[in-house]
Amino acid sequence: MTKNLSPLILTLTVSLLTMGCSEKNTFINWTYPNGKYKALIMSYDDGLVDDIALAQLFDHYGIIGTFHLNSGFLDTKTIWNKGKANEVLQTYLSRDTLKHVFKNHEIAVHGTYHKALIGLSDEEILEEINVDIENLTALSKNKISSMAYAFGSTNENVADVIRTTQLTNARTVKASYNFELPKNYYLWNPTCHDNEAMNYLEEYISLNSPTLSLFYVWGHSWEFRDTLRNENISKFCDEIGNRDDIWYTGAGTFADYHASLKALEITDKEITNPEGNGIIYFREKGQLKSLDPGKKLIR
Numbered sequence: 031m032t033k034n035l036s037p038l039i040l041t042l043t044v045s046l047l048t049m050g051c052s053e054k055n056t057f058i059n060w061t062y063p064n065g066k067y068k069a070l071i072m073s074y075d076d077g078l079v080d081d082i083a084l085a086q087l088f089d090h091y092g093i094i095g096t097f098h099l100n101s102g103f104l105d106t107k108t109i110w111n112k113g114k115a116n117e118v119l120q121t122y123l124s125r126d127t128l129k130h131v132f133k134n135h136e137i138a139v140h141g142t143y144h145k146a147l148i149g150l151s152d153e154e155i156l157e158e159i160n161v162d163i164e165n166l167t168a169l170s171k172n173k174i175s176s177m178a179y180a181f182g183s184t185n186e187n188v189a190d191v192i193r194t195t196q197l198t199n200a201r202t203v204k205a206s207y208n209f210e211l212p213k214n215y216y217l218w219n220p221t222c223h224d225n226e227a228m229n230y231l232e233e234y235i236s237l238n239s240p241t242l243s244l245f246y247v248w249g250h251s252w253e254f255r256d257t258l259r260n261e262n263i264s265k266f267c268d269e270i271g272n273r274d275d276i277w278y279t280g281a282g283t284f285a286d287y288h289a290s291l292k293a294l295e296i297t298d299k300e301i302t303n304p305e306g307n308g309i310i311y312f313r314e315k316g317q318l319k320s321l322d323p324g325k326k327l328i329r
C-alpha cells in the first residue's frame with residue numbers, strides 16, 4: 031500500500047510504526063480502538079465440541095476467541111491415537127450450531143481436512159484452504175479472514191500460496207515469547223501456547239506503555255479435559271479478562287486494524303487516512319481522538 035508514496039513519506043511511515051509511535055514522537059501516539067495500547071488474541075484449533083465450554087468461558091470474561099475449524103470433519107466423530115494408550119474419542123462440532131456457539135467470536139480456517147501443507151502442491155494447498163473458506167463462509171454468513179496451519183506445517187513457500195487467498199493472516203505454532211506485532215501476517219508467530227501463558231500473565235497485565243503490544247495465545251480446547259489445565263485457563267481468563275486497558279479481538283479484526291494503520295499516508299505536514307481504510311484511533315498530546323477514512327489531520 032506504500033508503493034505509490036514518496037521515499038520521504040515511506041520513511042516517515044515506517045519510522046512511526048516501527049518506533050511504536052511512542053516517546054520519540056511527542057505529537058501522536060497510535061492506539062487500538064478506544065485508546066488501548068494492549069491487545070489479546072486467543073486462538074483455538076480443530077473445532078471439537080470442547081470449544082463450546084471455552085467460548086462460554088471467554089464470553090464470561092469479555093474475551094473474543096478465534097476458532098479454527100476443519101469444515102470437512104464437522105458433524106463427525108473420530109478416534110485419535112487409535113489402539114494406543116492415549117486413544118481418545120473426539121467429537122466435532124455440528125454445522126447447525128456454529129453460528130450460535132461462536133456468536134461473539136471469530137470463525138477461522140484450519141484446512142478442510144487438517145492436512146499438513148508442506149509437501150502439497152500449490153493446487154492441493156489452495157484446494158484444502160479455499161474449500162474450507164467456502165464452507166465456513168456459508169455456515170457463518172461472515173467473511174473468513176484468518177487461518178491456523180494444521181500441525182503448524184508451513185514455510186515461506188506455503189505462506190506465499192496462502193497470501194493469494196482472501197485470508198489476511200495465518201498463525202504458526204512457533205512461540206515468539208514476546209508481545210510484539212507481527213512482521214509477516216502469513217507466518218504469524220503467537221506469543222506462546224496456553225500451557226505457558228501463565229508465565230507471561232503478570233508481565234502483560236502490569237505492562238503500562240504507550241506502545242502497541244499484543245499477547246497472542248493459542249491452544250486446543252480439548253486439552254482442557256485435564257483438570258489442572260482447565261483450572262489454569264479459567265484462572266488465566268479470570269485475571270486477564272474484563273479489563274479496561276486490553277482490546278479483546280479476533281485475529282482478523284486485529285490484522286485489519288494494523289493494516290489500516292500501515293496504510294496511513296504520513297508527511298511532516300499532515301496525516302491522511304485513505305478512503306476505504308478503517309477508522310484510526312490515536313492520542314494527541316494525551317487526548318484520545320480518531321481519524322475517519324477520507325479525513326486528514328494537519329500537524
Ligand SMILES: [Zn+2]
Nearest residue numbers: 075076180181
Ligand atoms: Zn489442529
